[in-house]
Amino acid sequence: MTETTVTEAVAAQSGDVLGADPGMRKRRGPKNWRPLLLLIPAFVIVSLFFLAPLIDVFIRSVTDPQPGLQNYVWLFTTEANLTVVIRTFGTAILVTIVCLVLAYPYAYLMTIVSDRTRNMMQLFIMMPLWTSILVRTLAWMVLLQDTGPINGLLAAWFGIGPIPLIRTTFGVALGMCQVLLPFMVLPLYSSMAKIDKRLLPAASNLGANPVTAFFTVYLPLSKPGIFSGGVTVFILGLGFYIIPALLGSSKEIMISALIQQQISVFLMWGQGTALGIFLLVCTILILVLVSRFNKNGSLFPGVDR
Numbered sequence: 001m002t003e004t005t006v007t008e009a010v011a012a013q014s015g016d017v018l019g020a021d022p023g024m025r026k027r028r029g030p031k032n033w034r035p036l037l038l039l040i041p042a043f044v045i046v047s048l049f050f051l052a053p054l055i056d057v058f059i060r061s062v063t064d065p066q067p068g069l070q071n072y073v074w075l076f077t078t079e080a081n082l083t084v085v086i087r088t089f090g091t092a093i094l095v096t097i098v099c100l101v102l103a104y105p106y107a108y109l110m111t112i113v114s115d116r117t118r119n120m121m122q123l124f125i126m127m128p129l130w131t132s133i134l135v136r137t138l139a140w141m142v143l144l145q146d147t148g149p150i151n152g153l154l155a156a157w158f159g160i161g162p163i164p165l166i167r168t169t170f171g172v173a174l175g176m177c178q179v180l181l182p183f184m185v186l187p188l189y190s191s192m193a194k195i196d197k198r199l200l201p202a203a204s205n206l207g208a209n210p211v212t213a214f215f216t217v218y219l220p221l222s223k224p225g226i227f228s229g230g231v232t233v234f235i236l237g238l239g240f241y242i243i244p245a246l247l248g249s250s251k252e253i254m255i256s257a258l259i260q261q262q263i264s265v266f267l268m269w270g271q272g273t274a275l276g277i278f279l280l281v282c283t284i285l286i287l288v289l290v291s292r293f294n295k296n297g298s299l300f301p302g303v304d305r
Contacts, residue, residue: 054280057273057276057277058273058277060269060270060273061270061273061274061276061277062270063270064269064270064273065270070270071270071271071273071274072274072278074271074274075271075274075275075278081258081275084253084254084255084258085255085278087169087252087253087254088238088254088255089238091169091172091173091176091237091244091254092233092234092237092238093234094173095173095176095177095180095233095234095237096184096230096233096234096237098173098177099177099180099181099183099184099229099233100184100226100229100230100233102177102181102184103181103184103185103188103229104188104222104226106121106125106185107185107188107189107192107225108192109121110122110185110189110192110193111189111192111193111195111197112197125181125182125185125186126182128178128179128181128182129182133179133242133243134242136175136178136179137175137242137243137246137247138246140166140171140174140175140178140247141166141246141247144165144166144171144174144247145165145166146162146164146165146166147162148165148166150165151163151165166247167247167248167249167252168248168249168252169248169252171247171248172243172244172247172248172252174247175243175246175247176237176240176243176244179243180233180236180237183229183232183233183236184229184230184232184233185229186229187224187225187228187229187232188222188225188226188229189225190225190228191221191222191223191224191225191226191228192222192225195218195221195222199217199218199221200213200214200217200218203216203217227290227293231286231287231290234286235283235286235287238255238279238282238283239255239256239279240254240256241254241256241257241260244256244257245257255275255278255279256279258275259272259275259276259279260272262275
């Protein structure tokens, strides 16, 4: 019996064992591409409203005001631009660290409290998301100004002030942390809720003190939530515009404000779009870099394949 004959016999036997309908087998294979037709509307929408504008932005970055790479040369050789890039990444890293420090114990508490208390804690996290960022930023402007309530309390209780809180990096980072904190808490809670609560007592029974048990057992298991929340907060922090514009000053300008300045004030579309492409490439590189450290290799840490 030849190899081909053996293969056909095995295939036929498998079909008989599984009870496969010959007509069903005929419908498989070439016709499996039909479900892909359902993706056509999504593909058209993404192409029209995301890919096409993105391609236009890239073309402008290499053709305005004339064909060439002069806009990217301007981006990487101007000292002021490099300062803005460093400030943007530094602020985003600072905000990510502060959000992680604040969110980690909050998310852990959500996993050990009663259902009623957990619902209240979730409400406190979700409530800011239901309020406009502009309104919240204006509220911070009232609180942080030199004659605001915070400086008033500092003067009344400690006899100091006024301390410059608004128009500073501190004010910008504070406002960004308040807005981005839910994006750190929710992935952390999702990851911690899956951790078996019996692991820490088991580690203690084996001789580990609470600190050792936390760093060797609990923290590694919560890494997916840390990666997911950290990447989300960091990427959102890179593109923030309203808060740096209202709580910062010209000394705290970030990439998003620089893009707006180049396009709306100086009408330098080529330089503004080059900044946008640079920000997009940085975001993609960060996702790829983080995926290398994620165990399942996903571009979306914390999401299992």
